Amino acid sequence: xxxxxxxxxxxxxxxxxxxxxxxxxxxxxxxxxxxxxxxxxxxxxxxxxxxxxxxxxxxxxxxxxxxxxxxxxxxxxxxxxxxxxxxxxx
Numbered sequence: 001x002x003x004x005x006x007x008x009x010x011x012x013x014x015x016x017x018x019x020x021x022x023x024x025x026x027x028x029x030x031x032x033x034x035x036x037x038x039x040x041x042x043x044x045x046x047x048x049x050x051x052x053x054x055x056x057x058x059x060x061x062x063x064x065x066x067x068x069x070x071x072x073x074x075x076x077x078x079x080x081x082x083x084x085x086x087x088x089x090x
Contacts (some may be wrong), residue, residue, distance in 0.1 A: 003036040014042040023078045032071065041071040 002011035011033070018029055032038040047053075 002035060003039065005036040006039050008044055011039055013046070014039045017046045018044055021075055021078050022082050023074055028074055032074070038071050041069060044073060045075065 002008050015033060017030075018032065023029060023032075032042060
């Protein structure tokens with residue numbers, strides 16, 4: 001159930017973005033999804049990423065140059081984890 005001040009569509013979009021970004025820790029997801037401010041931050045970051053307002057130059061380290069809020073920090077860590085997981089040799 002969406003927190004007060006958040007539309008159901010915004011709530012569902014935020015959940016989909018977290019899944020897309022491979023953010024799976026239940027405690028982190030629950031903390032984000034229970035906060036109207038954090039749900040809005042997830043949607044804002046996703047919009048800025050899709051519209052090119054947030055850019056990663058050549059690699060994932062580009063995210064580290066951006067202002068870090070809690071949501072951005074969680075996303076950065078998830079992206080770094082995904083990057084290093086992909087870069088590990090078999």
